[in-house]
Amino acid sequence: MKKIDNLKLIFIIGILSFIILLTTKIQDVKIKVIKYVINIFKRAVTYMGSQIISDDIGISLEPFGESEKTSGICRVLNEQINRIVEITKAKSKNREIIRDAAITGDGVLYAWFDPEKGSSGEIELETIDNEKVLFKNPFERDVQKQKSIIIVKRMLLGEAKEHAKANG
Numbered sequence: 001m002k003k004i005d006n007l008k009l010i011f012i013i014g015i016l017s018f019i020i021l022l023t024t025k026i027q028d029v030k031i032k033v034i035k036y037v038i039n040i041f042k043r044a045v046t047y048m049g050s051q052i053i054s055d056d057i058g059i060s061l062e063p064f065g066e067s068e069k070t071s072g073i074c075r076v077l078n079e080q081i082n083r084i085v086e087i088t089k090a091k092s093k094n095r096e097i098i099r100d101a102a103i104t105g106d107g108v109l110y111a112w113f114d115p116e117k118g119s120s121g122e123i124e125l126e127t128i129d130n131e132k133v134l135f136k137n138p139f140e141r142d143v144q145k146q147k148s149i150i151i152v153k154r155m156l157l158g159e160a161k162e163h164a165k166a167n168g
Contacts, residue, residue, distance in 0.1 A: 045102045049095070057094060059085075088125040096127050106130035110151060 059081050063070035085091065097107035108128040115121040134150040135143075143149075155163070 041103075045099065048102050049098050057091070084123050088123060090125055093125055093127050100127070100130070104130055106133075108133050 059078075061074040061077050061081070063074050093109060097109050099107075101107035108130055110126045110128050112124055113121055114124045117124070128151060132152040134152065135146050136148045136150075137146060140146060
């Protein structure tokens with residue numbers, strides 16, 4: 001037992017003498033120490049993200065009852081969902097959200113319908129920083145129970161005036 005305590009004491013004295021050596025000046029010349037920086041958070045986030053993202057998320061609709069009408073509807077809906085995923089680049093945005101959630105704890109994907117895009121309108125997706133989302137009740141954990149959510153967005157003054165005129 002005393003041998004282990006002596007080894008601990010020698011180790012502590014060695015560390016202290018090394019610190020003293022690094023902080024002292026020898027003829028007004030500071031000793032330069034090479035510092036190695038290892039970003040453990042980057043490795044952990046990369047590993048966690050790769051585990052989650054290794055398989056892309058897909059959506060597939062199948063009817064409960066097999067009939068020509070329901071299978072045709074599901075086929076059309078599957079085609080539309082795949083088209084929207086491709087147009088909005090939802091897979092890459094999902095990866096971005098997972099990375100944000102791993103770093104900050106939250107990931108926000110804002111989806112809305114833009115009636116002016118395309119011939120009959122399109123669904124749009126946008127990733128938003130979690131600092132730009134304000135909840136009416138910050139103590140309510142369930143987002144679906146929030147009375148209102150404010151999304152902060154910057155735009156040019158002219159765009160803001162047009163938007164205000166269009167929406168009253």
